[in-house]
Amino acid sequence: MESISELESRLKARPLPRHVGIIMDGNGRWAEGRGLPRVEGHRVGSDSVREVTRCARRVGVEALTLYAFSSQNWARPADEVAALMDLLREYLLKEREEILGNGIKLNAIGELDKLPKYVREPLEALRAESAANTGMTLTLALSYGGREELVSMARRIAEKIHSGQLEPAAVSEALVEALLWTAGLPPVDLVIRTSGERRLSNFMLWQTAYAELVFSEILWPDFRARELVDCLAAFQQRERRFGMTGAQAQTLPFRRKSS
Ligand code: IPE
Ligand code: IPE
Ligand code: MG
Secondary structure, three states, X not given: OOOHHHHHHHHHOOOOOOEEEEEOOOXXXXXXXXXXXXXXXXXXXXXXXXXXXXXXXXXXXXXXXXXXXXXXXXXXXXXXXXXXXXXXXXXXXXOHHHHHHOXXXXXXXXXXXXXXXXXXXXHHHHXXXXXXXXXXXXXXXXXXXXXXXXXXXHHHHHHHHHOOOOOHHHOOHHHHHHHOOOOOOOOOOEEEEOOOOOOOOOOOOOOOOOOEEEEOOOXXXXXXXXXXXXXHHHHHOOOOOOOOOXXXXXXXOOOOOOO
């Protein structure tokens, strides 16, 4: 079997996605399959977060966005929600050195004011401390929903029009992008969802318009560097056409199928 570093250098020889989004799914089933409480799956899943983040940074992904908690996940049993919030706080405290030491810029998207203070505080602290970092941007999607994000964008546009700052005819794709929570991040090239589910579950609805989707059968706690490398290699086999013909797409710099 090839070593992880051999696999990673092979990946680096071809165009990589600039921005990868991951729907980290399957923690509960991983634990239930072992007769463990669901929270054990979330706990082991945070080891996957560390490994996958390291690997993405090594291969040179510019931005990694991890779907960690959806707006809809608040509907889960209160003890599971509380355990997830505890794990988030623990993650932010434990990973501080790793993030700062590797030049990673930590970012967060979602309805962050809904998070408990004991999560929001270490999150804001790390965001501020890492703001000047120029390595990979790691965005945590927390209390995040794509529809919620679009509603918030629409409200901001309505306010600008209402106050006379903006003409309806000036509403453009660029303006929408600038008012989304992901403003400033590169376009999403690849979305990975683990655990065999094939849906977006409200993840980056606008941003995924032209993203490649890769579905992995692996449950998130078992998804590590090797599995990420497999998904990146699958991305490199895709031909992205952006509405054009295959022949036209071949002429697009960095967008053609890398053979
Ligand atoms: C993903 O794993 C983590 C969160 C959604 C917070 P799940 O907890 O959804 O795991 P399954 O889908 O029930 O196996
Ligand atoms: C999506 O997973 C949200 C996260 C991974 C954070 P879910 O497990 O909540 O999605 P559904 O409910 O199966 O669609
Ligand atoms: Mg799930």
